[in-house]
Amino acid sequence: GQSLEQPSEVTAVEGAIVQINCTYQTSGFYGLSWYQQHDGGAPTFLSYNALDGLEETGRFSSFLSRSDSYGYLLLQELQMKDSASYFCAVPTGGGSQGNLIFGKGTKLSVKP
């Protein structure tokens, strides 16, 4: 089967840097996605890594190590609006990029 593990909660202060880790077990690997979801809102796509290394998009970066079955989301210069849940996700079998399996999510609380 396929599974993803990520911490359930993380707390950080405004302006700081926080890293949210994700380890995965998959029958085949086609990429690791990250999503953000504010309370009561829809998940929104943040990033995608198919190859090893760091992908940067503004204050957010995502890293992947396929040999370690591990990735992380790095949030820099934290702002209060970054308080949300963050999910890592991988495609299910066959490499289809759409039918994603999600981790249980990490709730990030940013304190003043």
Added chain:
Amino acid sequence: DADVTQTPRNRITKTGKRIMLECSQTKGHDRMYWYRQDPGLGLRLIYYSFDVKDINKGEISDGYSVSRQAQAKFSLSLESAIPNQTALYFCATSLAGTNTGELFFGEGSRLTVL
């Protein structure tokens, strides 16, 4: 207007009732999905459809059925609702042939089964 629209946004019903959640999209995407979200459990895939003639079960399809009426419409039905189907349901779409792991979600339908 939202690209992926779900109706109703909120629904309270009783055990044993038939419920339909509807999803329509204006993104022109071939692929559509229904996910269920429960606190602490993340998003779990119920059904997905890669085109009008293609329907596939996801992780948790028992107790649910779907209909892909058109490229733009994908509905989820609970034939006989039960309390443990109380959850937040999301419809999502993606573009076939892309390789970005990106889904586009609707705003969600909150269902309460009493």
